[in-house]
Amino acid sequence: xxxxxxxxxxxxxxVTFCRPYLGIAxxxxxxxxxxxxxxxxxxxxxxxxILAISVLVYIYKSIVARSNYPVNMKLVYGCIPFLxxxxxxxxxxxxxxxxxxxxxRWLELFLIYYLTIxxxxxxxxxxxxxxxxxxxxxxxxxxxxxxxxSSFETLVYIGERxxxxxxxxxxxAGYVNLVIPVLLGMMMASAFxxxxxxxxxxxxxxxxxxxxxxxxxxxxxxVLTIVxxxxxxxxxxxxxxxxxxxxxxxxxxxxxxxxxxxxxxRVGMQQLLASFWFxxxxxxxxxxxxxxxxxxxxxxxxxxxDIMKFTANSYLVKNHxxxxxxxxxxxxxxxxxxxxxxxxxxxxxxxxxxxKSLEASSHYKLFVGLMGGVIVYLFNNLLxxxxxxxxxxQWGIILGLAVVLTQFxxxxxxxxxx
Numbered sequence: 001x002x003x004x005x006x007x008x009x010x011x012x013x014x015v016t017f018c019r020p021y022l023g024i025a026x027x028x029x030x031x032x033x034x035x036x037x038x039x040x041x042x043x044x045x046x047x048x049x050i051l052a053i054s055v056l057v058y059i060y061k062s063i064v065a066r067s068n069y070p071v072n073m074k075l076v077y078g079c080i081p082f083l084x085x086x087x088x089x090x091x092x093x094x095x096x097x098x099x100x101x102x103x104x105r106w107l108e109l110f111l112i113y114y115l116t117i118x119x120x121x122x123x124x125x126x127x128x129x130x131x132x133x134x135x136x137x138x139x140x141x142x143x144x145x146x147x148x149x150s151s152f153e154t155l156v157y158i159g160e161r162x163x164x165x166x167x168x169x170x171x172x173a174g175y176v177n178l179v180i181p182v183l184l185g186m187m188m189a190s191a192f193x194x195x196x197x198x199x200x201x202x203x204x205x206x207x208x209x210x211x212x213x214x215x216x217x218x219x220x221x222x223v224l225t226i227v228x229x230x231x232x233x234x235x236x237x238x239x240x241x242x243x244x245x246x247x248x249x250x251x252x253x254x255x256x257x258x259x260x261x262x263x264x265x266r267v268g269m270q271q272l273l274a275s276f277w278f279x280x281x282x283x284x285x286x287x288x289x290x291x292x293x294x295x296x297x298x299x300x301x302x303x304x305x306d307i308m309k310f311t312a313n314s315y316l317v318k319n320h321x322x323x324x325x326x327x328x329x330x331x332x333x334x335x336x337x338x339x340x341x342x343x344x345x346x347x348x349x350x351x352x353x354x355x356k357s358l359e360a361s362s363h364y365k366l367f368v369g370l371m372g373g374v375i376v377y378l379f380n381n382l383l384x385x386x387x388x389x390x391x392x393x394q395w396g397i398i399l400g401l402a403v404v405l406t407q408f409x410x411x412x413x414x415x416x417x418x
Contacts, residue, residue: 012050016057021119023054024397025132027112031390032140032165032175047390051108054115072117074403078346079110085336092299099301102331105387109396116400126404129397130186137179138202140165141209144172148212163213166389173218174380175391176210178373181225182398185369188233189362204245217383225376232355232368279322279383286326290333297333320388324381344378347399354406363405370402 016023030047086106093099120126147164163169180203187199210218289298289306298306303320321327329337351371358364377395380386386395 009049009053013053013057016050016053017060020054020057020061021121021125021129023050023057024112024116024119024129026050027054027390027393028129028132028397029136031394032136047393048104048108051112051393055111058115058119072403072407074117075346075350075399076110076114079343081339082106082336082343083110085332085339086300089297089300089332089336092296092302094299094302094305098305099299102301105392109387109392112393113396113400116397117403120401120404123408126401129401130182133179133394133397134183134186134199134202137176137183137206141176141202141205144209145205145212166391169213169215170217170384171386171389171391173210173213173215173221174377174384174386175389175394176206177218177221177225177376177380178391178394178398180206180210180222181229181372181376182366182369184226184229185366185372188369189365217380221376221380224379225372228375229368229372232371233365282321282323283326286321286323286330289330293333295333295335297329297331297336300331300336303327303331320385322384324385324387327385347374351402354402358406361408363408367402367405370398370405373398374402 012023012026016026027047027050030050083106086103090099090103116129120129144164163172166172166175183199183203183206187196187203190196190199207222210222285307289303321330325337325340328340332340351374355367355371358367361367374395377386377391377398386392
């Protein structure tokens with residue numbers, strides 16, 4: 001096993017050294033296929049190892065090899081106040097390992113975004129990254145569909161949702177919802193029929209896999225994504241076509257009697273009310289935790305260590321508060337939450353301004369799809385915490401690709417001016 005691990009690591013390192021942007025493709029492929037290597041005192045995830053290799057290669061190429069990489073800092077400065085607040089909150093750490101894990105997760109997000117906007121410099125490299133993303137979500141969707149269909153009896157008997165990836169249906173739904181708008185944007189921007197058919201097939205498989213998860217927030221996010229994308233490309237008829245296609249695909253999912261019974265049992269009024277009151281309980285617990293530490297919060301990474309003091313139902317919220325924004329408020333206080341909101345506002349403001357400048361460009365529809373992925377992630381975090389399992393890295397890459405796409409517009413603008 002160790003020989004295989006070393007060989008794979010060497011191959012990834014050598015390929016990344018020759019073509020640094022392929023490190024991003026390796027990260028995309030490794031996101032859903034989680035694994036961990038335990039060294040006793042420390043556990044290393046393959047995802048983190050690949051990211052570390054990519055960062056080291058980039059540093060070496062930039063400093064030692066003196067490669068002429070363009071230094072792009074768009075939207076990087078906006079996250080600095082939030083990073084400062086995260087570092088300040090570590091002073092209230094109860095368990096260093098837990099705090100370090102949360103800090104590393106946020107640093108990983110900023111690192112992968114920085115690498116994406118600096119390593120991808122032409123359309124060919126961007127297509128390779130996009131198709132790495134699409135191929136991965138296609139494989140994951142097919143495996144998830146097979147897993148569900150082979151688990152009918154277990155699902156009906158136990159009454160639990162089966163999920164092959166991310167250990168929970170809601171994170172998986174968030175992961176798929178990130179890629180679907182990018183698929184739609186790429187499909188509409190493509191000039192080739194065969195490419196539109198391939199991308200449409202992958203999108204259909206992803207929607208079916210999402211439908212089998214019975215994630216209410218996933219369904220809502222998907223509908224909002226379709227409406228959002230078609231509104232921005234000014235295709236009002238496309239909204240009805242997209243929603244009709246979604247309805248047909250979900251109807252196909254419900255053709256199986258077992259699936260239909262499971263669906264009715266999960267999205268009924270009783271289940272919706274139970275989910276609503278559970279979210280209300282999460283907010284009440286969060287505000288109780290924040291009452292005496294309003295400015296600096298309880299300290300990042302301390303949530304699961306403090307939760308038992310505030311609720312008897314700690315097993316329901318033992319991992320997170322089912323809202324990224326509420327959890328950020330609790331862990332970093334008003335100061336950290338304000339810096340976090342400032343960063344998000346910078347992102348949205350930049351995307352909206354870029355949307356206007358790209359309106360006459362051939363990249364407009366793809367940019368809308370990428371923008372849809374960015375927005376749907378922010379929406380999904382209202383009902384979950386997706387800064388886990390590498391899903392936040394997928395979002396950082398999509399955000400980076402949207403920024404890269406705006407750079408492709410600059411040569412076109414210069415040419416027209418000349």
